Amino acid sequence: MPEFKVDRDVIQYYEKIETESDRLEKGTARLEGERTREILRRHLPAPPARILDAGGGPGAYAFWLAGRSYEVHLLDVVPRHIEQAKERDKDGILKSAEVGDARTLDFETHSMDAVLLMGPLYHLQERPDRIAALEESLRVLKPGGVLICAAISRFASFMDGMKQGYLFNPEFARIVLKDLNEGRHENPDMDPRYFTTACFHRPEEFEEEITAAGFDLVRTIGLEGPAWLLGKFDELWADEAKRKDLLAFLKLVETEPSLIGVSAHILSVAKAP
Template sequence: MLADEVLAYYRQLGETDRLRVRASGRLEFLRTWDLLGRLLPAPPARVLDVGGATGIYAGPLAAAGYRPHVVDPVPEHVDAAAALPGVTAALGDARALPEPDGSADAVLLLGPLYHLLERADRGTAWREAARVVRPGGVVLAATISRFASAFDGFARDFYAEPGYAAVVDGALRTGAHRPVANAWFTTAYFHHPDEPPAEAAEAGLEPAGRYAIEGPGWHLPRLEAILDDPRRRGQLMDFLRRVESEPSLLGATSHLLTAARRRS
């Protein structure tokens, strides 16, 4: 279901720590959770968390009264998610979901679109989400920004490493991120901000909003100190909410959340 190098990357089980340890990952989690709280239907809605990994969002959703079910192609992810209270999990592929039509109140695609390099495969994943969500239900899909590797390369000094500039150039031209070093993330597709709504619409869904997850905040100086201070963290979160759908800033985020609805 996944390319060998992508499966090997996720079998390291680093995704949960990424969202809890690194400052940029912490901001990604806080902002994604904030958006879920505003965009999901009220509990006890059934949420199909496609590509939900170890249950980093499914666990808190269950604690909040939702009924989350994780579908993920990595066996270790499924085992970890299924061990969380209130969470069920199964192996599966976003392009062929083992779910009945209209069986979910909401569908999360918070990872699968990253690793489908062909538009036809991404279209299939969107159509599967549209099939399994109920009429009127919401699909929330995360994508990585077309410009993320360029920003990250300067922030983390990857440009000093041989080959990195060529990898960024390929992503900027085609969206395909094909790394030659594990530290540069694994094989992925980086979306232009205009692409996800178009993909959703082609799948028969009605686009309902674009939200910059980290916005321009993911590489702020002293971000860790800001997040550790409740007052400053609140100020940052308030600012990012205010500009989350500002078109001129959508390309500056690391991740974009696209909302779409199945027509009633």
């Protein structure tokens, strides 16, 4: 298999920040996690299907799926993530957890019922690398197998900058301009508030890459919709009735083309022919 370059900025960023599982328990990331789990429940085959979580970090979704009786294989390019997963997996519920690259999967052809690409496609800045990751996912999927993959919206840093007040910081404004014009997110000063090296997609660009790799697109979903921009989010989320209503409304508009790009994250569901 060919060898691919791994961006050291991405590795260093994830070596330093809090774990993904912790992040998904705070602020609007709770909405991201809840919506992702709901979409996985809706679109994944029934357990004990065999799932590859490629680029799955320390296993925020891998452990949840394994707890639902799936056979889960976790792969991530960041060594710290796999160390964290192995430390957590005291009961051995993951089938495997290994350091690896989504562009060169060490799994047999047609061996998986589903593949998750919940991070690689927005950390690979070059289109050929993203296509390589998608083609590898297609290779290991059984015919009819399910791909669920994530992108970050082209407009995410602009909207987050308005919400957080970063937009009027000249350093961040330069980052946002490049995001909007090119979809290439770069943080040269490595300020942890401003994320790390990434590709930010328009919804139609994301769909085109998925189909170019050979998948049949099922649907594209705005994960958080506009709700991640809400003020007093913690107060709303703590109210069970309001939380339930919010999730119902987001599901209602999740595939509305004019709203998908407002979401911080975009999920696409596709199938192997």
